[in-house]
Amino acid sequence: MPEKILDVRDLRKKYGGLEVLRGVSLSVYRGEVVGLVGPNGAGKTTLLKISLGIVRRDGGEVLLNGVDPWVEPSSREKVGVIFERPNLPSSMSVREFLESAARLKGASESDVEWAIEAVGLAGHEWKEFNKLSAGLKQRAAIAHALIGSPEFIIADEPTSNLDPMERREVLTLIARLNKELGVAVLVSSHILPELLRVAKRVYALSKGRIVAEGEPQEIFQAKRLARIRTTEPERLASRLAELGLEASVEGLSVLVRSISSPSIVYEALTKAADEGIPVLGVDLVEPALEEVIS
Numbered sequence: 001m002p003e004k005i006l007d008v009r010d011l012r013k014k015y016g017g018l019e020v021l022r023g024v025s026l027s028v029y030r031g032e033v034v035g036l037v038g039p040n041g042a043g044k045t046t047l048l049k050i051s052l053g054i055v056r057r058d059g060g061e062v063l064l065n066g067v068d069p070w071v072e073p074s075s076r077e078k079v080g081v082i083f084e085r086p087n088l089p090s091s092m093s094v095r096e097f098l099e100s101a102a103r104l105k106g107a108s109e110s111d112v113e114w115a116i117e118a119v120g121l122a123g124h125e126w127k128e129f130n131k132l133s134a135g136l137k138q139r140a141a142i143a144h145a146l147i148g149s150p151e152f153i154i155a156d157e158p159t160s161n162l163d164p165m166e167r168r169e170v171l172t173l174i175a176r177l178n179k180e181l182g183v184a185v186l187v188s189s190h191i192l193p194e195l196l197r198v199a200k201r202v203y204a205l206s207k208g209r210i211v212a213e214g215e216p217q218e219i220f221q222a223k224r225l226a227r228i229r230t231t232e233p234e235r236l237a238s239r240l241a242e243l244g245l246e247a248s249v250e251g252l253s254v255l256v257r258s259i260s261s262p263s264i265v266y267e268a269l270t271k272a273a274d275e276g277i278p279v280l281g282v283d284l285v286e287p288a289l290e291e292v293i294s
């Protein structure tokens with residue numbers, strides 16, 4: 001197993017009386033893409049800022065590159081950061097902005113060239129930010145994060161202000177940077193399906209707690225729901241429960257939750273139908289985010 005680039009244990013944070021993080025543990029290994037999903041207000045930004053050592057924690061431990069980032073700011077040196085709404089100077093060109101970042105980080109002119117190429121901004125580099133689309137601005141923010149050859153990128157909702165096509169492009173770019181440069185990524189989103197495409201592992205955060213962790217597809221499927229139409233819902237629900245499924249009656253339907261594989265449901269339904277219980281139709285319902293993280 002490669003070493004952990006970020007290791008967060010039992011993290012706690014309060015704002016006034018509000019417990020924003022209530023014992024969160026999470027880790028990112030070198031070279032992997034990890035997703036952090038949760039609705040607005042779940043605590044994602046707070047968790048990422050504490051992981052970077054720019055917000056103070058109230059309890060728990062954080063190791064970034066093996067050291068506490070609150071005590072040792074140099075732990076951030078090889079970490080690129082992308083925020084939800086990049087704060088880009090509107091009358092500066094992409095090129096000027098990246099050059100000034102390179103000077104601050106002690107990076108070279110060729111790093112700027114490389115970052116512009118890497119994010120596909122060649123041809124736009126002399127444009128001022130106020131002339132760029134949201135998608136191109138986000139690319140510039142990613143280029144900014146790449147200056148200084150980071151080993152780890154922390155991206156806080158990098159797609160949230162983008163249209164569907166721009167979202168796809170930004171995620172594809174993040175996946176490509178991981179693949180080609182081996183850079184580890186921790187990326188947050190309030191949309192789980194979006195993370196299915198880039199992250200090998202996902203943590204779901206709800207009200208300051210990790211409520212699920214694993215491969216995104218597994219988390220998603222485990223919360224899938226089947227709605228079965230029948231004229232005898234009580235009888236069908238109790239038979240499905242006997243067959244080991246989590247079934248409940250809703251009007252003239254039976255809802256089956258936590259489906260690890262659709263074939264298990266179909267086998268149980270075939271059995272029930274063979275025994276004379278009417279099965280009129282089955283719909284698989286993809287989970288809403290509330291389902292996934294509750």
Ligand code: ADP
Nearest residue numbers: 015016020038039040041042043044045046047
């Ligand atoms: P998310 O990124 O998942 O939307 P945040 O970490 O931004 O969640 O916020 C979690 C909760 O903490 C919210 O209720 C938010 O209002 C509160 N919060 C965040 N930052 C502050 C702050 N500086 N002062 C007070 N409350 C805050």
